[in-house]
Amino acid sequence: QSALTQSPSVSGSPGQSVTISCTGTSSDFRDSSRVSWYQQSPGTAPKLIIYEVRDRPSGVPDRFSGSKSGNTASLTISGLQAEDEAAYFCSSYARSSSTVVFGGGTTLTVL
Amino acid sequence: QVQLLESGPGLVKPSQTLSLTCTVSGGSISSGSYYWSWIRQPPGKGLEWIGYIYYSGTTYYNPSLRSRLTISRDTSKNQFSLKLTSVTAADTALYFCARASFDVCDFWGQGTLVTVSS
Numbered sequence: 184q185s186a187l188t189q190s191p192s193v194s195g196s197p198g199q200s201v202t203i204s205c206t207g208t209s210s211d212f213r214d215s216s217r218v219s220w221y222q223q224s225p226g227t228a229p230k231l232i233i234y235e236v237r238d239r240p241s242g243v244p245d246r247f248s249g250s251k252s253g254n255t256a257s258l259t260i261s262g263l264q265a266e267d268e269a270a271y272f273c274s275s276y277a278r279s280s281s282t283v284v285f286g287g288g289t290t291l292t293v294l
Numbered sequence: 295q296v297q298l299l300e301s302g303p304g305l306v307k308p309s310q311t312l313s314l315t316c317t318v319s320g321g322s323i324s325s326g327s328y329y330w331s332w333i334r335q336p337p338g339k340g341l342e343w344i345g346y347i348y349y350s351g352t353t354y355y356n357p358s359l360r361s362r363l364t365i366s367r368d369t370s371k372n373q374f375s376l377k378l379t380s381v382t383a384a385d386t387a388l389y390f391c392a393r394a395s396f397d398v399c400d401f402w403g404q405g406t407l408v409t410v411s412s
Contacts, residue, residue, distance in 0.1 A: 219397065221399075281354060
């Protein structure tokens with residue numbers, strides 16, 4: 184069981200916006216600004232798309248945005264495109280155990 | 295551009311030791327304040343952080359694997375390695391190595407599938 188909880192799946196039509204949530208139960212997560220999001224297309228390695236809650240690495244479109252409120256972090260993808268169809272994983276640092284934890288992943292289907 | 299490449303046996307027998315190596319190019323594993331990481335993904339499932347070795351050589355392990363796990367490095371070859379003892383079918387996974395800035399993995403290897411089976 185993942186330390187971070189994500190809904191298994193979400194879907195949207197091209198041009199729409201979707202939001203993927205990531206919920207943690209610990210105070211580590213609630214108090215942390217260290218939340219990352221990764222995109223993984225089938226058969227490929229994960230790709231970093233958001234770090235430190237809302238920052239984007241160079242080259243990641245601004246259609247991808249991150250936020251966090253209390254125990255829930257969110258990834259919003261606006262202007263959905265077919266190429267966005269992938270699995271999305273959140274991760275965070277658990278200070279109390281000095282470990283990195285991942286969510287179980289959310290599969291995005293573009294209808 | 296940093297590149298990472300995993301290598302090692304694709305099949306390991308139960309109770310034996312899983313050994314993988316990650317070869318890094320485009321950057322030194324002994325400088326730059328990076329954490330050189332191992333992450334795995336069982337087939338069809340999510341990601342699990344295994345552990346990392348800091349550029350200084352200090353290691354950090356997932357508590358659930360600590361008793362079976364060793365991460366080491368060979369700076370002369372710019373490689374770091376994973377050894378996981380007493381493997382079972384539950385250790386069957388796609389194993390990735392990655393470069394991390396603390397908990398943020400910005401460069402990943404392509405992954406290597408390790409199957410535990412007799």
